[in-house]
Amino acid sequence: MAKNFYEILGVQKSASADDIKRAYRKLAGEHHPDRGGDSNRFKEINEAYQVLSDSTKRSQYDQYGQTFDQAQRQGGFGGGFNGAAGGNPFEGFGFEGGFGNAGGSFGFEDILSSMFGGDPESAERRNRGVDLEMPLTISFKEAAFGTETEITLEKKNRCERCEGSGAEPGSKLITCPKCHGQGQIKTTRRTILGTIASSAVCDRCEGSGKIPEIPCTECKGEGVKRGRKTIKISIPAGIDNGQRIRVKGEGEAGYRGSATGDLYISIRVTPDPQFRREGSDIYKDADISYSQAALGTTIETNTIDGTVKIKIPNGTQPGKVFKVADKGVPHLNRSGRGNMYVTVNIKVPEKLSKKQKELLKQLEEVE
Ligand SMILES: [Zn+2]
Ligand SMILES: [Zn+2]
Incomplete structure (x- = not known):
């Protein structure tokens, strides 16, 4: 989860803005992917620098172990405190029952996300289909001039019977009775900090606010069905060993018509005896x-x-x-x-x- 940005840049917590810039330049030069560096390491260095070079973000990070941007991106502060530099600002408050990081339905992420306006997890992201990755081996000349090929994948596809809606054909979607169409369940609790509101994605409708009146008999209302699908792939001329091709929308289908994931093809090129x-x-x-x-x-x-x-x-x-x-x-x-x-x-x-x-x-x- 959250990594210590100071350690990533190899500087002290008290480092000046100049120290941070210097450390960043040095590391970014060493780990630049164009010069054979590891791209994940490079990304990590950049991420650390983005935060530590901005005084507002840096002070948020020092205080909470994470910036507000990050918290929102991750859908709450979940995990952000584990092992992060700043430590837990709420440690030592001595909350009782159900309140700690230990899980339960009311963790720190709920409290913090409601305090900072973050959303625990957007329904959109939660229900989006999974991205898939598969290797594909092609010849030296196919890589040079491009080619078209077909691949067959076993994955979750959109249910054809209900066209992904999850509702039995002829039936309709109705407002979710649990969240009354809000997609979120709000809870309020009285604590020593005052009344705290939290919200969680409704588990009945997975955040959409609607449920099928009669669930589709083919997919049991999920809108997706596991099966084999053959896809035409066009490989562009000039592709090289180790590169990836993104095939948009050919990952797994999303829950009840949510966005489909993407398919990534990682290219392996067979060596040529001559070239x-x-x-x-x-x-x-x-x-x-x-x-x-x-x-x-x-x-x-x-x-x-x-x-x-x-x-x-x-x-x-x-x-x-x-x-x-x-x-x-x-x-x-x-x-x-x-x-x-x-x-x-x-x-x-x-x-x-x-x-x-x-x-x-x-x-x-x-x-
Ligand atoms: Zn269906
Ligand atoms: Zn609901």
């Missing part, structure tokens, strides 16, 4: 003979689409790299392509014919 890829550039090797290197020649070599001729000048040394412009991988989401780089190897024959042997001997004598 190596770095970004949009492709690297490969080509063998030539000693005499071709010495005298110069033109060779034909494979690219990912067709062959090209490369002029090898006389006196070419082993390991020399020739650039073939625009024969790399197409750039992802923009026009143009990378280059191909061909490294020349000089191949020494393992077996010689009689004639070759004679000629090489003569050559040796001349040299």
